[in-house]
Amino acid sequence: MASSSYYSSTIVSVVLVIMVSMLSFASAKLSTDFYSKSCPKLFSTIRSGVQSAVSKEKRMGASLVRLFFHDCFIQGCDGSILLDDTSSFTGEQTAAPNKNSIRGFGVIDDIKSKVERVCPGVVSCADIVAIAARDSVAILGGPSWDVKVGRRDSKTASFSGANSGRLPGPTSTLANLVNRFHAVGLSTRDMVALSGAHTIGQARCTTFRPRIYNETNIDTSFAKARQSRCPFTTNGRGDNNLAPLDLQTPTNFDTKYFQNLIKKKGLLHSDQVLYNGGSTDSLVQTYSKNPKTFYSDFVKAMIKMGDINPLTGSQGEIRKKCGRVN
Numbered sequence: 018m019a020s021s022s023y024y025s026s027t028i029v030s031v032v033l034v035i036m037v038s039m040l041s042f043a044s045a046k047l048s049t050d051f052y053s054k055s056c057p058k059l060f061s062t063i064r065s066g067v068q069s070a071v072s073k074e075k076r077m078g079a080s081l082v083r084l085f086f087h088d089c090f091i092q093g094c095d096g097s098i099l100l101d102d103t104s105s106f107t108g109e110q111t112a113a114p115n116k117n118s119i120r121g122f123g124v125i126d127d128i129k130s131k132v133e134r135v136c137p138g139v140v141s142c143a144d145i146v147a148i149a150a151r152d153s154v155a156i157l158g159g160p161s162w163d164v165k166v167g168r169r170d171s172k173t174a175s176f177s178g179a180n181s182g183r184l185p186g187p188t189s190t191l192a193n194l195v196n197r198f199h200a201v202g203l204s205t206r207d208m209v210a211l212s213g214a215h216t217i218g219q220a221r222c223t224t225f226r227p228r229i230y231n232e233t234n235i236d237t238s239f240a241k242a243r244q245s246r247c248p249f250t251t252n253g254r255g256d257n258n259l260a261p262l263d264l265q266t267p268t269n270f271d272t273k274y275f276q277n278l279i280k281k282k283g284l285l286h287s288d289q290v291l292y293n294g295g296s297t298d299s300l301v302q303t304y305s306k307n308p309k310t311f312y313s314d315f316v317k318a319m320i321k322m323g324d325i326n327p328l329t330g331s332q333g334e335i336r337k338k339c340g341r342v343n
């Protein structure tokens with residue numbers, strides 16, 4: 018008797034576990050209307066925050082797009098990158114790919130406080146980052162799309178994850194880039210389309226110095242021009258001098274980035290490998306000539322990237338301030 022009641026209670030708990038996991042699976046889907054009742058003013062609030070930040074400094078649009086990418090690639094799109102270091106905890110901001118480089122925290126904090134005023138305790142920082150990235154692209158002249166929301170914020174961040182090579186570096190080979198994106202469920206086509214985000218924004222000398230001095234698949238006059246503000250030295254001089262990733266229109270979201278690659282004017286090694294006699298050349302050519310194809314692939318890939326491992330349902334929390342857990 019004891020054993021049969023043991024078995025029936027085991028069955029009951031197994032069924033319960035399956036039901037609960039089905040429930041949390043059902044709630045694990047992001048949707049575009051997640052806040053339509055709980056925060057109808059969300060999108061307009063974020064849009065005006067991004068608009069005023071980009072009006073002050075156009076580069077901020079680029080920085081916000083990159084913030085979303087670096088958030089999503091570490092633990093999924095969960096706002097982990099926004100967490101400041103504390104005495105008991107080191108976050109992602111000082112990891113190599115982010116240190117002295119990733120920007121936009123102040124803008125996200127300002128937007129979050131505006132959002133808290135219109136709908137307190139409802140909207141995650143992770144969703145604000147996703148929406149701000151979309152708005153940035155649109156404000157700089159690129160495509161727009163409906164952003165899926167319903168993410169929750171992590172209670173942790175991963176310094177080691179952000180430092181572990183999950184985020185590809187500027188000296189990556191093509192195979193390396195393909196692998197890093199495949200590791201989070203993004204295809205080679207997604208990777209090339211998303212790299213098109215380098216149509217906006219700036220990079221530091223330290224990230225492109227090896228390319229402009231050592232490589233041969235680079236336009237000579239372009240290399241010379243970049244060398245003038247990026248000295249050949251290992252003592253750190255000039256490391257933080259900036260150059261545009263797209264030499265033509267670094268504040269317009271367009272196809273010039275791909276046209277530059279065809280002219281051997283990619284700034285980073287990891288840019289030029291996309292057009293260097295390999296398997297992605299033809300796609301670069303397509304995007305360089307067809308803004309519609311680039312835009313539609315970019316949008317699909319941004320939505321896919323936004324779907325990487327979100328926290329949903331009762332997972333994580335809705336942070337009150339984006340820089341720290343509640």
Ligand code: HEM
Nearest residue numbers: 079080083086118185186187211214218219220221224287
């Ligand atoms: C394919 C692999 C990628 C590599 C190796 C890479 C690498 C880099 C590097 C080294 C910088 C310059 C950072 C600095 O010097 O401080 C940069 C900037 C930037 N990246 Fe990427 N990136 C990649 C993909 C992406 C993706 C997927 C996005 C977004 C969808 C993106 C958006 C940006 C933007 C907008 C900037 C300029 C940021 C600013 O001006 O503040 N990148 N990237």
Ligand SMILES: [Ca+2]
Nearest residue numbers: 216263266269
């Ligand atoms: Ca551009």
